[in-house]
Amino acid sequence: MAIWNQRYETMAREELQQVQLERLQATVNRAYENVAFYKRLFDQLGIVPEDIKSLEDLAKLPFTTRQDLLDGYPYDMFAVPLRDVVRIQSTSGTATAPTVCGYTANDLHSWSELAARTLVSCGIDKDDVVQVYFGYGLFGAGFGFQYGAERIGASIIPVSVASPERQIAVMRDFKITAIIGTPSYALSVAELLESAGVNPRALSLRVGLFGGEPWSDNVRSQVEAKLGITAMDYYGLNELVSPGVSCECEAKQGLHIAEDHFIAEVIDPKTAKLVDAGCEGELVLTTLSKEALPLIRYRTCDLTSIDTSPCVCGRTLARMARVHSRTDDMVIVQGISLFPSQIQAILTEIEGTEPHYRMVINRVGASDSLEIQVEVSDRIFVDTVGKLEQFEKKISARIQSALGISPRVRLVEPKTLEQVTGRRRSVVIDNREL
């Protein structure tokens, strides 16, 4: 299959390392000069940018965490004045703890380049007609794929969020060959096709790119079988670029990391030490080309391993294993990232005390549902069924407006949730088979 950027995607490792060193030094110089957070951090540790003489010296630098981005909300981590920023994207939760990402004109340029690589690597070319299920909002994946598709000259149809019926009509009438969205949404589209008696193989569909939530090889085979397509995985982060960090190739043996734009390390999440080559741990990414938001050793909380052995596709870029789990308690439901702490903050705000609660995630057919069980306490004790329901609706509406997901809220008897406390992640019961 084709390679979008022969020069960088098939570069000899030695040359790539030279490019990485140059860009790392430039990034560190800019971050130190222009971001107060990094200046302070480096000064505290007695590090100056010129201490980075080789790629190995990266290990001397401190980590950046999601919390650091939250503390810098919204603009403190930017390395350029706001007038140079031409785009701002953010995570879905706009009311509680969003992370913000800014882009200069050049950043958008790099993003389209990286998205183009992702599309081409997954087998999409200028002759494809691409339908994007992702929303075009603060969460940026829709935009990224749009830029990438336009760069390679494919036709893109930004259907974005619409009813599955509408999606199917577009798919059929526009002779869509490639679809992009979450794997669970693809499955629900498949189900609808089935119930409508439409044979997906009678459509023009060929390939799908899926992400935005973890999905197993099992889900992959389901999507492929039901839609009659090749299903490909890509990886990105809203804080960096998504899509664009890494993507599968035809070999489907891991995701090639755009190492000329990002340096990837894998650490033990507990000790923060680098793991041995090839071992699993937390992915840490350093940006090499970002102007607006350079991030040094950003802890992604995603668990993976890195393989630097040659790939049959000809790319020399290292590959990361598909991400199935995280080091923190974030869960992704209906494509939206949620932290229990966000739910807790909302419940606390409504109840006025620390709530006892539990998040239960189920998958019925292809769609995810979130149920939030909240223990009734003295403070929120109500005696009529009507008032209880009202209260449940109030919580649900508050979560919907803050986090963009509409959960089912169920009030439960006091003390019923206690037996699960004490275990890590016990507030989240994920019944999905991912």
Next chain:
Amino acid sequence: MAMLRVKSLTTYYGGIQALRGVSLHVDEGEIVALVGANGAGKTTILNTICGLVPPSDGEVVFDGKTVTGLPAERLVRLGLSQVPEGRQIFGPMTVLDNLLLGAYHRSRSERKSNLYSDLEFIYSVFPILQERSKQRAGTLSGGEQQMLAIGRALMSRPRMLLLDEPSVGLAPMVAKEIFKVIAKVRDFGTTVLLVEQNARAGLAIADRAYVLETGKIILEDMASDLMSNKEVQRAYLGKGYTHVWE
């Protein structure tokens, strides 16, 4: 393939640190520009690569060989020639003698006919030098002297040319002529690393560029992308200074 690879170069002039860990590379056939303000360290980079100033740390690899700190004449033999700022041609000598001087390291070992065929080539790139070949170099105009300096460096048959401020002191029209010549030199197969204070002209001719600030590289990108970088525009292209809110 990278023809020149510089890793974390650190250089002191007396007690003053002029370069703070500079890394860069130039691929075969590329024109790469170094842009930055006066005193940012652009010329020091060239002088350190050329062996005129010893680095205190770092590595220079030319054509796969480590050449850190090698004297300039050894580098010329390896195919790396510098055209220094201010031309430094020999005024009392003729244009022809200046050119032949550029091939001094070849004149003992090679047949004269080789040198003269190279001379033909130089004259085809710079017809004016042929016209003036018998004239004393000191009588040439600034632009012609610059062409002579480039021509003289080409006489060593370099694989790579380091050019230090080739447009300095020249009228805009003449400078434009020089940049055309540089593009031609590359088209004939010589790789170019160019230091240029006229950032706009440097970026216009280069494929890729590095932006240097107080002895450190702060940006590396395709030259066309750097041209649209706001920071670069403000600092080096004189654009946008009227926008004041920050």
